[in-house]
Amino acid sequence: MSDGVIATVLIALLGGAMRVSTPFMFVALGECLTEKSGRVNLGLEGTLVLGAVTAYATSYHSGSPWLGVFAAGCAGASLGAIHGFVCKLPRVNDIAIGIAMMLLGTGIAFFFGKAYIQPTAPRLESLSLGAWTGDAKLATALQINPLLIVGVLIALFMWWAFANTRWGLLIRMSGDSAPAARAMGVSVDLVRFLATAAGGFLAGVGGAFLSLYYPGSWNQGLSSGQGLMAVALVIFARWNPLRCVAAALLFGATGAIGPALQSVGVTQGYYFFNAAPYILTLLILIGSAGSKQATREAPGELSITK
Amino acid sequence: MSEFRISRRHFMHGAGAIGASGLLAGASAPALAAGVTLGIVYVGPRDDFGWNQAHAVAIKGLKAVAGVKAVEEENVPETDACAKSMESMVNLDGANIVLGTSFGYFTPFMVDLAKKYPKVEFRHAAPLWDGSKHPKNLGSYFGYLNQAHYVNGVAAGLSTKSNKLGFVAAKPISSVLSNINSFLLGARKVNPNAVVQVIFTGDWSLPVREAEATNALVDAGCDVITCHVDGPKVVIETAEKRGVKSCGHNASQAPLAPKGFLTGAEYKWETIYKIYADKVAKGEPLPNMLAGGYDTDMVMNTPFGAGASEEARKAATAAIADLKAKKPIYVGPLKDNKGNLVIDKAYDNYDPYLDQMNYLLEGVIGSIT
Structure with missing residues (x-):
């Protein structure tokens, strides 16, 4: 392989990370917040899809894509709130409710989304951060949506807030030991309710990115399981918001391997290269599963037997 | 177990029949x-x-x-x-x-x-x-949609400056390969230097990967993009966003690319459905096999978009006339992109040999495995 080819592939990986990672990032951050409070919300795939269609519809009717992003967040927050409320009831399993919420979210989205497959809504604009490079390909790869930056900022804030604020401490305590939190007079249910609703908000915003920026249109196959993958990324990132960002970027970049290699003439074995993100995730999970560190980082209240 | 369960539809049918027989005494069910x-x-x-x-x-x-x-x-x-x-x-x-x-x-x-x-x-x-x-x-x-993809190729061959055409394909099955090869032959007919670069996404509907594939093709220098996936919306829109030209597939995508759309390969199922409706109405037997292309009005091309030059329009219109006159697309000798002779003579557009296609012709950059 010549240098030019390697450069093309590397630029494609960079571009892929910039373009594809944002929805993963938002869903993973939302799930990270929810799981830190001691609850699992598997319904974020549905939230993502509902967010996508809400954003598209709002942008179409109002003409403002940013209003669409906000509406998507609100739609996601409502789904999260339903999840948070139902799980508060006695003897309710949050995993099962999550799956129900996933089906509910996609169902509502497909039902109301029918009317929005054909129309074209105003999309989000991108920021050109690569103009200084003077290289057309690099400049294209560095077309960044503001939401990506927002996502990174939210991750930084979450990382700081978990360690340094009272609210962060309450969330972590609810997640690690509910009895301890109750002993302190904290309403664990309220903390979890808010954390699930806020997590839903983030996932909804991730959906807005899908329909309003990349790939940038609404159709029923839009998410194709990205919400579920993002939930898995949280475990992969071991409940650390900064590692969620890294995992999302890595996932986006490796997802670009398949198309990028074919575009430079490495055409054999594209099924294998298309599976690269999953293979990589598997390898890292296997590599890290054995460490004691990993078990210590999991919120203590997370369990499927509750 | 399923024998004991009455499905909702069966129930509706039964209930409907009881109701109807009560009201219309003996009126036989729905056969109009x-x-x-x-x-x-x-x-x-x-x-x-x-x-x-x-x-x-x-x-x-x-x-x-x-x-x-x-x-x-x-x-x-x-x-x-x-x-x-x-x-x-x-x-x-x-x-x-x-x-x-x-x-x-x-x-x-x-x-x-x-x-x-x-x-x-x-x-x-x-x-x-x-x-x-x-x-x-x-x-x-x-x-035979490949005939319309051939016309796409003619328009694309005259619209490219880089001589590189991009094709986003779902899976390497014979109908997809035939569309890719016909697209290449159409382009080569008017532009012997044209090559077609293929990216297989691996499934029929993967919007994010289709967008990635389109971006990768544009990054590799392709300036006309077409596709064979279930919903070409994402591919055409991404191509338009990147400022390159595009050819459609399956239905009209012209509204999605107001600047760069050339033309698109479309089915004309209406012809077939009208034949069916007509025969049923007359009580004639329906044919078991009904297939065709331009010469029987079963495929068509989307009306030219803003991206198509006068020259491209003329050549594509001429190509349609050729196909209506049953002029063959595959005229040998042609090699596949591994150097094997695969088309030894001129094949009729409906020759069963072409239905078995499992290769990409020379001039296509891509591999089916």
Whole structure:
């Protein structure tokens, strides 16, 4: 392989990370917040899809894509709130409710989304951060949506807030030991309710990115399981918001391997290269599963037997 | 266990029959004497800018014909659900002819239904019917879309500056490969230096990867993009966003690319559906196999978009005239992109040898494995 080819592939990986990672990032951050409070919300795939269609519809009717992003967040927050409320009831399993919420979210989205497959809504604009490079390909790869930056900022804030604020401490305590939190007079249910609703908000915003920026249109196959993958990324990132960002970027970049290699003439074995993100995730999970560190980082209240 | 369960549809049918017999004493169920009722089942949404839309557009045209009623159901998965939909079309809507438009509907669902309802005609949109195995009231229909992709290629060959054309393809099956090869031959007819670069995404509907593939092709220097995936919406929109030209597939995507659209390969199912409706109305037997291309008006090209130059329009129109006159696309000797001679002579556009295509011609950058 010549240098030019390697450069093309590397630029494609960079571009892929910039373009594809944002929805993963938002869903993973939302799930990270929810799981830190001691609850699992598997319904974020549905939230993502509902967010996508809400954003598209709002942008179409109002003409403002940013209003669409906000509406998507609100739609996601409502789904999260339903999840948070139902799980508060006695003897309710949050995993099962999550799956129900996933089906509910996609169902509502497909039902109301029918009317929005054909129309074209105003999309989000991108920021050109690569103009200084003077290289057309690099400049294209560095077309960044503001939401990506927002996502990174939210991750930084979450990382700081978990360690340094009272609210962060309450969330972590609810997640690690509910009895301890109750002993302190904290309403664990309220903390979890808010954390699930806020997590839903983030996932909804991730959906807005899908329909309003990349790939940038609404159709029923839009998410194709990205919400579920993002939930898995949280475990992969071991409940650390900064590692969620890294995992999302890595996932986006490796997802670009398949198309990028074919575009430079490495055409054999594209099924294998298309599976690269999953293979990589598997390898890292296997590599890290054995460490004691990993078990210590999991919120203590997370369990499927509750 | 399933024998003991009464499905909702069966119940509705039974209840409906009881009600009807009470009211209309003896009026035999839904078979309409004069009219034709055509039931059609889609695997996806009717307005997907792709495969399903192409069928739905034809049905819309058919509904305008007097005496023809059409019943549609969309988003029906390739499971038992399609059999239930079709059965209710027969029982509740009185369909005389039922069309299944997705590959997986055929076996076992449509085969079983055809046996169960020998008086209803079933037709399926892929060349799967085999007279030695399948009932006579079942059949297949399809269009040779590769002819329209050939016309796409002619327009693309005259529209490229880099001589690199990009093709986003789902899976390397023969119909996809035939579209890619025909696209190349169309481009080479007018531009001997043109090459086609293919990216396989691996499945029929993966919007994010289709967008990635389109971006990768544009980054690799392709300045005309086309595709063979279920819903070409994302590919065409991404190409437009990147400022390159595009050719459509399955249905009209012209509104998605107001600047760069050249033309697109479209099915003209209306021709086939009108033949069916006409024959059923007259009480004539339906053909078991109905397939064709430009010469029988079963495929077409989207009207030229803003991206097509005068020269490209003229050459593409001439190519359509050639196809209508049955001029062959595959004229040997042609090699595949591994150097083997695969087309030794001129083949008729409907030669069964071409249906078995499992190679990419020389000039296509890509691999089927």
